[in-house]
Amino acid sequence: MYDLPSENPEDPGLPDEFHDFQPELLRRTFRPPAYWPDRCFSGSDLNIYYDLDHLNWYKRPDWFGVVDVDCFYGGDDLRQSYVRWQEGADPTVVVELLSPGTEPEDLGQTQRRRPQQPPTKWEVYEQILRVPYYVVFDRDSLTLQAFAHDGQRLRPLTLTEPRLWIPTLELGLGLWRGTYSTGRARVSGQWLRWYDAQGQWLPTDTEAAQQEAxxxxxxxxxxxxxxxxxxxxxxxxxxxxxxxxxxxxxxxxxxxxxxxxxxxxxxxxxxx
Known part of the structure; x- marks a missing residue:
């Protein structure tokens, strides 16, 4: 398993189990205190359509969070994609989980686009969506990299510890070592998850129910x-x-x- 590739070279970025469980943990702990739960949305492996002039152009982050939008599309429907010009709000934070096939693009190391070609992932996040916070996590090396938009470009942040505080969300994102209870099993390891202003890890609904019990x-x-x-x-x-x-x-x-x-x-x- 460790020697064979987890991606198709012709279609890199296909999710392994970590790419399934990690975004789920981010979604289940994403609760910005300044916003009602029905005014927060997070998506994983969901197409973001960003250009009204090129309807087939999209990017698909491993996870992204948006505030001040309906949790459900139109108030009661599940989203099939995130259409920027209909939603009226861009992601506040985007998280990419590094994999061998997508690392150069995730870190902005790919060649800039040519005319009539779709922009790179980095160009979309930096120049079009102008994502305020962009986070890249390498599960193999347990490396957390963070970038903040300064109005012109995404600039790297110096992290003294694997934690990032996001003032606009009143939440922090950091590395947590523990056992995550999924719907199928309990999995131990290093995970990205949200924490509050007191530095306490936000519980999932399952953990909250267990704590209440x-x-x-x-x-x-x-x-x-x-x-x-x-x-x-x-x-x-x-x-x-x-x-x-x-x-x-x-x-x-x-x-x-x-x-x-x-x-x-x-x-x-x-x-x-």
Whole structure:
């Protein structure tokens, strides 16, 4: 498996399993706090049509995120592609997952287009879509590269750690080592995923449900402990009451014996 190519040289960029699971994790954790969930969209392996004069020209990022658009096309339909001139909003962030056949194009190392030819991927992201943030992840070397648009071009960012904060989204994108629970299995490794302003990794819906279940279980255990504590307090109160009653009975017996003794000595205890 490791020696045979995962791509068709004539059609590079065909997804392997990582190209399936990784975009899914990005989608399931993409929740910009400044936007309602129904005003955020993310696509993976979805055509972006960008030129009204050339309807057959498109690029297909591994993953991209857009804000301030309907989550569903027209409010209720699943998208078959992302048509820029109909949507009215360009992607805020694009992520490419490096593979041997697409690395030069992903990193802008391919030759610029010739007249009447479609622009390169880099040209589309930089000059046409003007993507504010472009991220490239190499799974083999665990290298994260990030680029930000300065109004003229995409410029590389210096990352002191494999994390990128995106202020306009109020989200960060970074490398996370852990076990990702897919719909089919649990897969351990290094993953790209989103984190919040506190640096906490955003949970998927499955992880959030598990956390809620764990919290509910902890609350149930706490409630059970409180019930047990209340029962112990009731039992302790009953034992204290019984002890007090026994002390009172003993005190009465002792007082009765003392009174009898005083009467034997011709002393009226009531007169004392």
């Amino acid at each position: 764990q919290l509910a279980q902890q609350e149930a255990q706490l409630a059970q402990q409180e019930v047990q504590l209340a029962q112990q307090e009731v039992q302790l109160a009953q034992e204290r009451a019984m002890f007090a009653e026994e002390r009172a009975r003993l005190a009465e017996d002792q007082a009765a014996r003392l009174a009898a003794k005083l009467r034997e000595l011709n002393i009226d205890p009531d007169a004392l």
